[in-house]
Structure formats: structure tokens, C-alpha cells
Amino acid sequence: EAGRDALRDAALARGKELDDARKEGAALRLEREAVGVRVDGAEAKAAEAGAAKGRAEAEAAKAKEETRRLRAARDDLISAREKAAASEVILRAALAKAEVR
Secondary structure (H helix, E strand, O other), rough: HHHHHHHHHHHHHHHHHHHHHHHHHHHHHHHHHHHHHHHHHHHHHHHHHHHHHHHHHHHHHHHHHHHHHHHHHHHHHHHHHHHHHHHHHHHHHHHHHHHOO
16 A cells, blocks of 8 residues: 555656646747747847838938939029120120110
8 A cells, every 4th residue: 555655656746747847848938939029020120120221221312312413403503694694794795886886
């Protein structure tokens, strides 16, 4: 009887150890999965940040090109005004010369 009780107690203790090991293994698996989810989330955020940076850089390049184009148009307008003013001076001189005759 005492031998059977000892075997039963040993089996129960071994069963509890196995149950504890399963629980610990399950907890470790859940923890690994949670870490994996956090890593995946961090990678997704990093990818989105990289994409946002790319979009911002593209917008900055567009703005820079538009600024360059507007400055060139302004310079062309100033040049045209200067030519018109010079032509007006020439025309006034020719008109004055014609009136003198």
C-alpha cells in the first residue's frame, strides 16, 4: 500500500511538472508571438516613415523646381520691360527727330 501511494504521489508530481512545463512553454510561445507582433508593427511604422520621407522629398523637389521656373519667368519679364523701355526711348528720339525736320 505504501509503495502504491509513493508511486501515485510520484506520478502526480511528474504530471504537475509536465503541466507546469506546458504552461511555461505556452507562455513563452505567446511572449514570442507578442514580440513578433511588436517587431512587425515597428517595421511597418518604419516603412511608412520611409515612404512619408520619400513623398516629402518629392514635394520639396517639385517646390524647388517651381521656384526656379518662377524666378526664370520673373527674370524674363524684367528683361522684356527693360527692352520695351529702351524701345520707347528710341521711338521718342526718332519722333523728336522727325518733328524737327
